[in-house]
Amino acid sequence: MKPAGFDYFRPETLDEVLSLLDEFGADAKILAGGQSLVPLMNMRLAQPQVIIDINDIAEAEDIKEGYQELEVGALVRQRALSRYTGKDSTWELLRLGLGHVGHPQTQNRGTVGGSIAHADPSAELPLLFLTMGGEAEIWNLHGSRKVPAEQFFQFVFSTVVQPHEFLKAIHWKRPAVQAGFGFYEFSRRRGDFAIASAAAIVEIDRQKCLTRIRLGLGGVASTPLLAEGVDKLYGTTWSTREIEGWLTTVRSDLDPPEDSMVKADFRRHLAGLAAAKAFSSAYQSAFKKWEEYPDA
Amino acid sequence: MLKVKHDELATLNMAVNGHYYRRAVESRLLLVDFLRDELGLTGTHVGCEQGICGACTVLIEGVPARSCLHFALSMKGKEITTIEGLSEWPQFPAIAEALSRRHGVQCGFCTPGIVASMITEEGVSEEEIDVLLAGHLCRCTGYVGIRQAWQDILAKKEGK
Numbered sequence: 001m002k003p004a005g006f007d008y009f010r011p012e013t014l015d016e017v018l019s020l021l022d023e024f025g026a027d028a029k030i031l032a033g034g035q036s037l038v039p040l041m042n043m044r045l046a047q048p049q050v051i052i053d054i055n056d057i058a059e060a061e062d063i064k065e066g067y068q069e070l071e072v073g074a075l076v077r078q079r080a081l082s083r084y085t086g087k088d089s090t091w092e093l094l095r096l097g098l099g100h101v102g103h104p105q106t107q108n109r110g111t112v113g114g115s116i117a118h119a120d121p122s123a124e125l126p127l128l129f130l131t132m133g134g135e136a137e138i139w140n141l142h143g144s145r146k147v148p149a150e151q152f153f154q155f156v157f158s159t160v161v162q163p164h165e166f167l168k169a170i171h172w173k174r175p176a177v178q179a180g181f182g183f184y185e186f187s188r189r190r191g192d193f194a195i196a197s198a199a200a201i202v203e204i205d206r207q208k209c210l211t212r213i214r215l216g217l218g219g220v221a222s223t224p225l226l227a228e229g230v231d232k233l234y235g236t237t238w239s240t241r242e243i244e245g246w247l248t249t250v251r252s253d254l255d256p257p258e259d260s261m262v263k264a265d266f267r268r269h270l271a272g273l274a275a276a277k278a279f280s281s282a283y284q285s286a287f288k289k290w291e292e293y294p295d296a
Numbered sequence: 297m298l299k300v301k302h303d304e305l306a307t308l309n310m311a312v313n314g315h316y317y318r319r320a321v322e323s324r325l326l327l328v329d330f331l332r333d334e335l336g337l338t339g340t341h342v343g344c345e346q347g348i349c350g351a352c353t354v355l356i357e358g359v360p361a362r363s364c365l366h367f368a369l370s371m372k373g374k375e376i377t378t379i380e381g382l383s384e385w386p387q388f389p390a391i392a393e394a395l396s397r398r399h400g401v402q403c404g405f406c407t408p409g410i411v412a413s414m415i416t417e418e419g420v421s422e423e424e425i426d427v428l429l430a431g432h433l434c435r436c437t438g439y440v441g442i443r444q445a446w447q448d449i450l451a452k453k454e455g456k
Contacts, residue, residue: 001345005302008323008369016297031370038365039346042326049302051323053370103431105413106347108359109366190430 003041010053014139017054017166022141024050026163031055032075035102035110036118060113060168069134070172074113078125079104081112090174092285096183097128097199103191116152117167119159122193122219124185126153130224131199131216134173140165149173153223176212178293179203180286182278185218186270194219195262198274200282206294208237208287215279220256220271227275228253238283247276300369308372312337313381321368328352330368331378339379339408343433350432353409354378360413379408387415390452394445402436410434414446422447 011017021028029037029048032055040046054060060073063084070091072081082098085091101107101115101124115125116136129136130153135146138161147160154160161167175181185197197218203211211234215227227250233242251272258264300306305320312335319334326345331337331354343351345364352363355377363376382388391414394400401407410432417428425446429439 002326002329003324005322005324007302008298008300008306008367010298010370010372012297031367034365034367034370035347035362038326038367042345042364051367053367055370102347103350104417104428105350105353105360105362105431106365109356109361190427 078107093181127218182281184277196271198278202282328363400441
């Protein structure tokens with residue numbers, strides 16, 4: 001099918017973007033890479049009256065690495081971030097997760113900010129943002145605000161970004177030097193959305209005791225989720241019984257969606273497996289870092 | 297700032313395969329339909345119109361991308377290369393020969409898109425071939441011939 005008609009605006013500055021959003025609000029959609037929006041428009045599931053094409057906004061194009069964070073502008077293509085993260089193990093979790101986002105041909109155009117603003121609950125970038133933590137930089141005509149990842153996602157395709165606001169950048173929190181990372185996903189074909197996915201960050205101390213765990217799950221609820229109850233594992237070394245017990249609780253607490261292809265129980269089962277695989281990879285990667293750099 | 301109402305036509309300038317074109321288009325016109333219907337470049341195929349199948353893959357500023365997921369107007373001032381242009385590239389004869397020898401083409405519907413990915417993704421590993429090919433649906437060949445053709449080209453490049 002072909003998209004319905006719309007008024008097209010191609011602003012050249014951030015101020016122009018914000019003025020247009022202020023004027024048109026909920027009637028407008030931001031067009032960045034278009035890899036999620038345009039399919040919806042082609043199928044007429046989305047029929048925005050106004051399209052604001054931000055591809056000329058130079059100030060949203062940069063990746064800036066700071067001491068505490070990686071700032072990724074709204075227009076940074078997924079492939080560009082994938083290439084950037086490939087050269088530095090600090091951002092390994094991003095690299096692992098990005099390997100599952102669509103295909104190289106869609107990553108060439110699809111943006112990091114666009115995927116996070118779209119907030120598909122089974123997409124990888126929202127899951128990565130929640131798991132790694134950080135802040136979303138949101139602008140409107142009167143100023144800007146920063147919202148932590150944990151408060152950003154509200155529902156399926158719904159975030160705290162209001163119709164008159166613009167997600168200008170994602171600030172990814174820099175993980176600890178000794179953190180280990182894991183990512184695992186079940187999907188029907190490479191590049192498809194996940195049936196269930198999991199991202200994990202594990203930190204251990206010199207004695208190999210767990211000191212910090214972040215385990216995010218995708219595809220199992222209306223937003224990505226962070227697993228709870230991790231603190232009872234802190235201060236203990238690896239214990240398969242304890243960890244399996246915790247993961248069983250995490251899994252049974254899930255209330256995943258059901259569709260004609262995937263029953264809720266099956267999705268819950270896969271989420272548990274993905275969580276276990278991501279968590280154990282993250283632990284192994286943290287363990288290896290201590291073995292390799294015991295003095296760090 | 298460029299503004300185009302939904303019922304207006306806007307002037308679009310675009311370089312396609314090294315030629316400069318100027319046409320009046322609606323804002324909702326997709327790049328793939330612009331290439332086929334306005335410019336007559338029917339080598340680019342329309343498949344799923346949702347970015348899955350890869351039949352409409354062209355080069356946008358030298359990078360493979362789906363022409364069904366871009367509005368023509370959004371490509372104003374950009375350089376687009378379709379299979380008609382790629383067939384003039386110096387790398388093309390070797391790709392065509394390898395695909396032919398390995399029976400990588402049957403109905404040919406997916407081929408223009410696949411060639412766009414093959415010709416630009418230089419220096420890929422064998423594993424990356426599969427990742428890139430996953431971005432193209434081929435319902436005839438079972439991919440084996442296409443993959444062998446791509447491997448042949450890489451091997452030739454490395455002088456094996």
